[in-house]
Amino acid sequence: MEQPLAYLNHRTHHDWLIGYDSSEFHQKAKVLYFQLTQLSACDTSPKIILAEREPIQFLASFIAACAANCQIFLCNPDWGEQEWHQVFDLVQPDIIFGQINSKLKNFSLFPPSPNSTHSRLPSLLSAIEVIPHSPFIMIPTGGSSGKIKFTIHSWETLMASVEGFTEYFQLKQVNSFCVLPLYHVSGLMQFMRSFSTGGKLAILPFKSLEIGETYQINPRDFFISLVPTQLQRLFQNLELITWLSQFQTVLLGGAPAWDELLEKAKFHNIRLAPTYGMTETASQIATLKPDDFLNGKINSGQILPHTQVKICNHQGEVLPANQIGNITIQAQSLFLGYYPQICQTKNYLQVDDIGFLDEQGYLTIVGRNSDKIITGGENIYPIEVESAIRATQMVADVCVIGIPDKQWGQALTAIYIPQDTNVSVSEIKTALSHQLSKFKIPKHWISIDNLPRNSQGKINRQELQKIAILNLSSTEPNPNPFPTREGAKNI
Template structure:
């Protein structure tokens, strides 16, 4: 198909990037290890780790894992937040020829058991803070080898000892556990240094990562990302970044990595992209601690910061955030969920750097559309398809809809997964006969090629035959100065089929339902305005801060059933 959007690309961005230049992610990483050997690669809790150190430690850890009898293609789970051991573990697993299984450390035992069994992981590298969860399900999983990390492992002496003591004995942040077969992270590195890493032949078609879907659309499935898939996304992301780096960076590019690296967005846009560009990632282990995050950001002249709407919103509502030095901030990349205009406006006023919104999924190895990084304002769209990507907007019968008409966003390109891990039936449901991945998101493409997300297909609310898209209602509600954030869901209604229900976290404790109803009535046509409003102190979220509308909807339906 004709990619008409290419004529609106920023100057210097190619239509396609050459994904054949590296046979694997390993080849790309090893090039960076040599090229930037003495430069800082990661900083966590003021401790820096160089590219050379990541190189040496990952070779040792990879050799250790091979020494346990693991073979090429075996799966190794990594269950850690943003700590220094994470990038070492990822590089080790890939260099040894194994497959990375990214695991959310906040998983419940039930969720962890599902992922370990589904992936068939034989080994796990896990932070001790979450070892209790693993202990509960270990006998039911295929795990044979456990590498156990502590937050202080790589922080040096005496800091590492002090941090571990405080977490274990003062904050009681590590629930009691018993994993007698586990080997400590530093011990595994030490043992691995006495072994030789066997270099497997890794091809572009080999599996690199199993990236499990967030579960917002049902059971969590493993998106199978090949080495070629990740290379394609990474090189396209690099090309897309360049116009936004509008002035010479002094020294290395500095990334603020507040999003969790085990999520595909940060995995590509922080972890791998910074290593590709010779940048340094400032790792934030706990981004929910906004005052702590702001304090950490204040230590660096940062250039690039990927984030989600909830994070940008929380930062702009912190009074100390506005006091930071934003003179070097060139790219604030928004994704994961819709960026609301009110949040984008406030961010721009404080930082003088617009949020550049993009869009991607686990199934597309992160971003596949994005606004130009040299944009000067919020556009309300998810931008243009990135290099190597084809996008179509389809109706329910799989036919292309006219420009300006809502339809399902379908994506084709080397960035798209090879399928769901060992689920050909589920893969078949989301792929068209000509190889397009059906995203489940409803979008509209304009004549320039810019795409606007209208909503997820299943989040759409049908009120008396009229389509209501929660994103639109939420965007209106957060314009009210008394609203901090909100979520809109559809609930059963005997008169209209469905009705609009809004859950609200107040900024102003005196805000009333009647006042908010009146505000919505002024800004939304009748069938779109909320029929019900409920105030909450917080809203349920996924690991990257995306609000779980499904959970709220299920709860509302249960409550209504009881009331009836």
């Protein structure tokens, strides 16, 4: 496997960055690499926070740090003061690439770590021997609720993801049109695929795309990656729908897509490829190919070659096809731990998601264990109820949560954005009665203007809990919060 500097040298004379100057990228990367390899770091490599806004500067800094075997932490420059304090307490960086000082109070721009004698990039230029291990690449996860965590990856784990992707799609070169943040695994891996395979990379802020800005490319040669909320917004522009339908593949991930969104994509003949993956696996480990999607399949697709997925019961026993259980992942792209703890022995990851594999090896995600709602002894997974509610076409968006209830344990609660304010909750319930069992129809319905989502489209359920409790606390509790259910047990 070639290392970052080798790939950089291969691409020096190629104009492969669309919308930016490829030669500028190469020049900046080599200058930064030279400076970083001159820094004295005692027994450890310097810890670098990378929070550059400008794509060329970000990518040049990333490659230079990887080539110089530095520890690099990818960060969102738009994090607020609270998030940055978390990061500084955890990382204690030696070097910062990016202007984040305006976000912080009582912090210098380059705060030295306790074990380091340097604080600024150009301050020491004594020659050192480059540390002979693969660089650690810390990619953020979380932050929408709870503390920010960094997954520890290496050049090898990211390249394993690239190789699994290219083998699955039977490609030698990958051309990517990137509208996702480069500090996020979904944006970074688009760069990694194009950079390492000799492909082209177009980078454009999603806000620019949304108002109709594009590049003069042939979309049939490109992959584009979107999260569901981005796809929904692009559907508001007929010209962009036509443009999107020309792409070789439209990868869709980051959050579950709702049925109505998938149906719209199929109607417009968009070569959609729903994916399943996470930061811990260096992006996707299962993908539904576009031809399967257009032929009517709706799941997460088959498992990529670099990955093994098992479905297990609570005792850890592997379940046969079509049986729902806990998802366990083994992958060459699997992360090495959460910073600063590196796991030396664990080579698998049991995730919170539950699902099943069919006889052809297609993966279907049923829900998340942590989202499971238990009401009157019945297990309910919100994704099933949400899909049924969206299928009524009476809501623009919805999230189903459980609210504590003395009699039933949890009361099923739908927080939704109405499609038409004239449609009543009774009408929605009537439509659902043909699709769901009575106990799966939400008791409480709360209409709001916007659901709190992060940039990847994931719902902030903690915030919804607060909204629901505040809303329901002002109403008189119903002594009989659920209708009688046939065959109810353990009540």
